[in-house]
Structures are given as C-alpha cells and as structure tokens.
Amino acid sequence: MATPSKISPTTLAKLAKLGIHHRADLLLHLPLRYEDETQITPIADAQPGMTVQVQGVITHSEVMFRPRRSLVCRLMEGHEELTLRFLNFYPSQQKQLAVGKQIRAIGEVRMGYFGLEMVHPKCRAADDDTPLQQSLTPIYPTTAGLAQPVLRKLINNALETIPLTDTLPAPLLKRLKLADFGDSLRLLHNPAADVSATALEEHNHAAWRRIKFDELLAQQLSMRVHHRERSKRIAPALPPHQKLTAALLKNLPFKLTGAQQKVWQEIAHDLTQAHPMQRLLLGDVGSGKTIVAALTALQAIENGYQVAFMAPTEILAEQHYLKLSEWLVPLGITPVWLSGSLKKKDKAAAAERIASGDTLLAIGTHALFQASIEFNKLGLVIVDEQHKFGVQQRLSLRNKGDEPHQLMMSATPIPRTLAMSYYADLDVSVIDELPPGRTPIVTKLVSDARRDEVFERVRVACLAGRQAYWVCPLIEESDALEVDLQNAIETHHQLTEALPELNVGLAHGRLPPAEKAAVMAAFKAGELHLLVATTVIEVGVDVPNASLMVIDHAERMGLAQLHQLRGRVGRGAAESMCVLLFMQPLSELARERLKVIYENTDGFVIAQQDLQLRGPGELLGARQSGVAMLRFADLTEDEDLLEQARLTADELLRDAPAVARAHLQRWMANKHDFLQV
Ligand code: ADP
Ligand code: MG
Numbered sequence: 038m039a040t041p042s043k044i045s046p047t048t049l050a051k052l053a054k055l056g057i058h059h060r061a062d063l064l065l066h067l068p069l070r071y072e073d074e075t076q077i078t079p080i081a082d083a084q085p086g087m088t089v090q091v092q093g094v095i096t097h098s099e100v101m102f103r104p105r106r107s108l109v110c111r112l113m114e115g116h117e118e119l120t121l122r123f124l125n126f127y128p129s130q131q132k133q134l135a136v137g138k139q140i141r142a143i144g145e146v147r148m149g150y151f152g153l154e155m156v157h158p159k160c161r162a163a164d165d166d167t168p169l170q171q172s173l174t175p176i177y178p179t180t181a182g183l184a185q186p187v188l189r190k191l192i193n194n195a196l197e198t199i200p201l202t203d204t205l206p207a208p209l210l211k212r213l214k215l216a217d218f219g220d221s222l223r224l225l226h227n228p229a230a231d232v233s234a235t236a237l238e239e240h241n242h243a244a245w246r247r248i249k250f251d252e253l254l255a256q257q258l259s260m261r262v263h264h265r266e267r268s269k270r271i272a273p274a275l276p277p278h279q280k281l282t283a284a285l286l287k288n289l290p291f292k293l294t295g296a297q298q299k300v301w302q303e304i305a306h307d308l309t310q311a312h313p314m315q316r317l318l319l320g321d322v323g324s325g326k327t328i329v330a331a332l333t334a335l336q337a338i339e340n341g342y343q344v345a346f347m348a349p350t351e352i353l354a355e356q357h358y359l360k361l362s363e364w365l366v367p368l369g370i371t372p373v374w375l376s377g378s379l380k381k382k383d384k385a386a387a388a389e390r391i392a393s394g395d396t397l398l399a400i401g402t403h404a405l406f407q408a409s410i411e412f413n414k415l416g417l418v419i420v421d422e423q424h425k426f427g428v429q430q431r432l433s434l435r436n437k438g439d440e441p442h443q444l445m446m447s448a449t450p451i452p453r454t455l456a457m458s459y460y461a462d463l464d465v466s467v468i469d470e471l472p473p474g475r476t477p478i479v480t481k482l483v484s485d486a487r488r489d490e491v492f493e494r495v496r497v498a499c500l501a502g503r504q505a506y507w508v509c510p511l512i513e514e515s516d517a518l519e520v521d522l523q524n525a526i527e528t529h530h531q532l533t534e535a536l537p538e539l540n541v542g543l544a545h546g547r548l549p550p551a552e553k554a555a556v557m558a559a560f561k562a563g564e565l566h567l568l569v570a571t572t573v574i575e576v577g578v579d580v581p582n583a584s585l586m587v588i589d590h591a592e593r594m595g596l597a598q599l600h601q602l603r604g605r606v607g608r609g610a611a612e613s614m615c616v617l618l619f620m621q622p623l624s625e626l627a628r629e630r631l632k633v634i635y636e637n638t639d640g641f642v643i644a645q646q647d648l649q650l651r652g653p654g655e656l657l658g659a660r661q662s663g664v665a666m667l668r669f670a671d672l673t674e675d676e677d678l679l680e681q682a683r684l685t686a687d688e689l690l691r692d693a694p695a696v697a698r699a700h701l702q703r704w705m706a707n708k709h710d711f712l713q714v
Contacts, residue, residue: 042194051183052191061703063195066188067225067248067669068175070238072143072159075170075230080117083146083153090143091119092163098136110134112142119146120154130160139164172227173234192226204251204700206693213250213681221247240669246678249670253682255704256667258697261686272313272440273342273416277305281335284368289328296470297325303466304333304444308417314442320468321640322448322604323475327357329468330419331364333444338370338397342416345441346400349422351376351550352557356579357421358400365398375401375410378550417442448604449597449644478607479614480635482591484621491587491616492535498585499539499566503611505585507532508602510593511546511571521571522547528589529569539566546571572598581609591617591634592627596647599634626650648673 041060044052052058057066078089093114101109108123108131121142123130134140144158177188201219203210210217221244228237236242240249286293293301300318307314320326334344346361348354358374365372373396375387384404390396394413399405418441445463483491495505509525522545529543542565544556560568561580568583572594586606591599599617607613617631633646672679689697 041198042191044191048183048187048191051180054180055178055183060195061199063192064199064201064222065248065668066177066192068237069178070176071173071228071234072176073230073234074141074143074174075172077141077169080112080114080119080153083119085146085148085153088143088145090141092141092165093119093139095134095136095138095140098131098134100131108134112140118152120149120151121158121160122149122154122156124157133160133162138162141167170230172229173232173237175226175228196223196226204696204703206696209685213685215250216243216247218247218251220244240671245669249675250678250682251700251704252667253670253675253679254685255701257682257686258690258701259705261690262701265690267315268312270313270440271311272442273340274311275308275337275340275342275416275442277309277336278339281339281368281370282332285331285335285364288364288367291472293328294325294468294470294472296320296468297329300466300468301329301332303464304329305336307464308333308336308442313440314444315463316444317463317465318444318446318468319465320446320448321471322601323471323608324448324468325472326421326446326448326468327360328364330357330421330444330446331361334361334398334417334419335365335368335370337417337442340416341414342397343391343394343412343414344398344417344419345405345412345415346372346398346419347403347405347421348400349402351378351402352553353421354400354402355554355557360579361398361400370398371396372398372400375399375404376550377402377404379404415441417444419444419446421446422448448601448640475607476612478603478638479612480603480638481614481616482631482635483616483618485618486621488618491618492532494614494616495532495567495585495587496536496539498614499536503585504560504563504565504580504583505567505587506583506605507567507569507587508589509569509571510590524589525569525571532567532569536567540564541567541569544568544570572602579608580605582611584609584611584613585616586614587616587618589618590620591631592619592623594630596630596633596643596650599630600640600643603634604640 052063055066057063072088072090074090076090077092078087080091080093083089083091091112091114093112095110096113096118097109097111099109101107105124108126110121112119112121119142121134139162140160141163142155142158142160144155146153146155148154175189175192176185177192179185179188201222203218205215205218224232224242224244225237225248228234233242237245300320304314304316304318307316318326318329330346334346337344346357348357354376355374358372361372373387373390375384375391379387387399388410391399392411392413399412404410420443495507498505507528509521509528511521511525525543525545529541532539533541542556542560544553544560546553548556556565556568559565560583563582584606586603588594588599588602594602603615606615617634619627619631623631629650633643633650637643637646670678686697689700
C-alpha cells in the first residue's frame, strides 16, 4: 500500500478553504465534471459545441494585438487545421506552443472567424507514442492557487492509503440495491472511459446514488441522535389542570377548529413529560396559531412556571401582547411587555418583575433573551416566526433557565419532505385547516399602467366602510433601502392627494416605535381607511376589517412574501381582494412567481412551487438558520433516497447501533453536527 503524502502548510490552508481538514475529507471531495482524455478525436470529426481532445503539430504561433492582446496558434493534423486562442498567457505557454511542437489540446470547439477554434484549451506536449489516459479526468471544485493536478494527486493518494471499508452491511446494500462504497468512490474519482459522463455529471449514476444515500443517512442519523439525547434531558413536567385553559376556551367568541384541537393535544402531551419539548407548530397564515400559543402558555402558568413569548419584530410582539392581554387579563394574568425600545426605567421594572417571578408571562422581542434578563422559574419558551431567528438564538433561549420547553411557530409552509429532513430533530405539528367563515381572497394582476383604476377601487372600497393596505416593497439588504423608504413616503403622498376623502396612514420600519404603534393602533381602531406600509406588516398583523390589499411592485417580491402579505386580508367575513401591481417588462422568474401566486392560495402548494423555482436552500433561509446544506443530495430530486435513508436510520438505530455509529463517524467526524446545535 502507498504511504500518505506529505502536504505543505500553504496547501493545507488552501484545502481548508475547500472544507478539507482531514485526509479522509479528500475522499469525499468529488468531481464537478470530467474531461475525456482517453481518446483523440480527428479534427475532421470535431463539431462546434463538442468538448474533445485533438492532437497535431503547431504550424503557426503569433501574438496578436487586435481586437485585444492574445496568443493565436494553428494546430495541424493531416490536412485539417484548428485555431487555438489564448487571451491570457505566460511566456512558458508561448514556448510550449512554438512552431513545430507536437501537442494534444482539449477544449470546447466553436466556430470562429478563421474556422474551427478552441479558446483556452488545455495543452500538453504529446506525440503518437504518448499514452492516452485510462480513465476520464476529474475536474474538482478548487480554489485559487490549488491546481487540478495537485488536488488530483492528493485525492488519489488518499484513495490508495485510506481503507474504504463499507460502513453498511452487504445484505442491507443488496436489499436497497446500493453499490459498494469503495467502488463508488473509486469510480467517481477515476471513471473508466466507457462510463457515461452525463450520468456522472447529472448525479444519477449508481455510484452517485450510493454517495447521496450515505449523506442523507448520516443527516437522518445525526438528527435522530439529537432527538434521543433530548429525551434524556430534564425539564419540568407541566401536566394540564384544565383550569385556566378551560376558562379561556369558555370566554372565546369562537370554537377551536379540529386542527387546532389536535395540535393543542400534541403540545399538552409533550408538556406533561419531564423532558424538554421542542415542537415546531406549522400553520399557514391565518390558521390561528396564536390561540394555540395562548393555551400552551396557560398550561405552563397553571403549573406555576413562567413563560417567555417572543416575536421577531416589535409590531408583531406588541400585537401578541395586546391579544394575550385581552384574553388573559380577565383570568387574572397580566403579561409584562419587554422590547429594546423601552425606556431604561421601564425595562428595569419589567426585568424586576420577571426576575422576582411576579409575572408569569413575558412577551416581547429578542430583548427578552438578553443576558441581563433573568427568569425566576422559566418553564416554557414560545417563539413566533421561528425561521426569522438563527440557530444561535435558538441556543441562547435554551440555555436560559434550567431547561424550558420550547414551542416554535412558523407560517412558512414547508413541504413535508423538507420538514422531515430539516427538522428531524424537532417534533412537528401542523394546523392544516383554516378557521371557518373566511371568504376566499380574489387575486388580481394589474399592470402599473392602470394605477389610476386601482386608486378608484381603493376609494370605493373604503367609502363602503372597508379598510385597505397599500404595500410597498422593502429590500433590506441592499442600498435600495433608502430608495424604497422614499418610495413608500412618496406613494403615501400620492395617495393622500388622489384620495382626499380618505384618512391615509403611513407605517415603515424607520418610524420611531411609538409612532409606528400609534399608526397601527389607529388602523386597527378603524380611524384610518388606508394604510400605506412597507413590508413591516408582512408577519402576523391582524385587522379583520381590512379586506383590500394592493401590493406595489409585486414583481420584486418573493413567493413566500407575497403569500404572507396576502394572508393579511381575508380574515373577516367580507369578500377580500388582493391586487398585485406590477411593472413591465417582467423577468421570466417574476412572471413565473406571479403566475403561481395568482393561481394558488394554499401555502403548501405555493411553497412546493417556490422550492422548484429556487431550490431548497433559499426556501429555508438555510444560511442564516445554520442548517448545513447537503453537498451531494438534492431534496427536490432525491425524495426516494431520502425516504429510504429515513427508514434505514430508524432501522439501524434500533437493530445495529454500531453500524450507525460507524456511519456517522465517517460522515460527521470532522464536521460540526449537521445542525450545529
Ligand atoms: P396565524 O396562524 O397567522 O398567527 P392568528 O392566530 O393571528 O393566525 O389567527 C388569525 C385570526 O383568526 C385571528 O383573528 C383569530 O382570532 C382568528 N381565529 C383563530 N382561531 C379561530 C377559530 N377557531 N375560529 C374562528 N376564528 C379564529
Ligand atoms: Mg401569527
């Protein structure tokens, strides 16, 4: 067996950039694509668009200065000729390509000014006696200063020196019709000349299926291990006493839907256990998550434990504060409010009530989880719109107090396969039914050229006693922010002028919190007919009398955002309408998105389409949330493998824990956990 090669510190640093920290990581650094140097194509057979290797003698070599400095050579084979063109080149290349040299060139052939040509082909000295490669040449993802041949050598050395024993037993592989691990790796790194390069590049070769399965299996195992570890940790048991909860239900003007009933039972059961609950409550916008959160809070409070209820924005947190106060104050429970914008004195007073245990319910923004806030007896944490928070914040919540139960809520409708894969460390409850009495929302697509007609529609609706939103886009991460704010202010101005008989308010993220709250309160109270707002109203705002929404520049918004926004209307009995105003011309993607939102109202269907348009990473905001992405498997294409991996993970943990451990060791040894928690 070969000996491991020594690697210089500079190379090590470059490898680290590629995520290669241990020699074993080299094995799983898989090619992006391949070049075929196993055969020579006669120039006469080369067609534009083909990537081929040709061989011949240089008959002409010249540095040209027009249209730009470049090295242009002619390669001759028999009577056929081909131009080689280099825009950047070194003196050494000029030497290599001097007249009379025999070379092989590999690259894509295209039709140029002087006939067939290759731009920046890979060339090397070779004549008829130079042997051809025996396997396809892998091209790896790499970084500046780390050449393919160096990487190739290191990887081949790793393949020869590291034992590639299979982590999975042969009978299992046979049953799942999966290839051997070592064979798969060797094939992917050095495929024989007759292996289909397309199957390799499209990741559907049997060798790829094996690697993708392994990756998914490791992910599933890792999450299940987390799940198990959680069941070993201790949290207060908070059994239902049905006192406060029953009283709340009795006072409500509505009955819980079947779906609300079901998820509440699941949560109530979790709280009864002496292990921390970590449950994700998924429900489309308007499905009624807040009342479930209130009931959950009451069950903890009935047991004498404190509850922290957190929302990502001040507006949303405040809305929860008002709603829960309305529901709970009659039961003798007065929540405390805490946000970053409170005056120092008020913040200190709130902190004191939380620390002393004087209050059992604290509602607010992430200010609740600053180091200076000490809970007296925290038993439950509720986080609304959890996808807006990073995993880091999820962590800091958990470390506060002993070990509170956690309920996370999200209106991001996640397709089932994704939820299973990404949240396998959480238990998931789904509210899959909307409260009765909602009238469906009519969606209209209107070109901005017909803006005046939309003004008129707003006027008519508002004069008939209804309320309306006019939403302006806000793209936070770019310099466009200022421009967007300016647009909102101008739109407000424009609408105020065009509709003098209406009271028009303006809310955007830069308003001082008190002012923003005052505007929202006025809208809620019906004092404003029309609210011009940036997307601050995206999450959670609940004004049942608002039944018309206009979304300005809808072409700039994402599907999830459009769906969330539209969910702000259609909450009362009045017929609701959402007008999507768009600017021409539309990009292909924008057109697709508008079509999806126009044709669908079900959040899960929209999410599924979104997944297809954008891919899973973005849908989950994976980067912020810290969920590691899969490197090889693709959840939109590998659903069948995911399902197999899920079942196999359960089976291994039950029947063959040593196998599970070995598999995790191979795939996870050098990583943080997949979930980094
Ligand atoms: P979301 O899931 O988007 O947070 P909310 O909790 O804000 O939804 O509920 C939306 C609206 O539906 C609120 O006005 C709420 O009071 C009302 N609601 C919730 N549950 C029911 C129900 N079972 N029957 C009737 N209305 C309900
Ligand atoms: Mg909500």
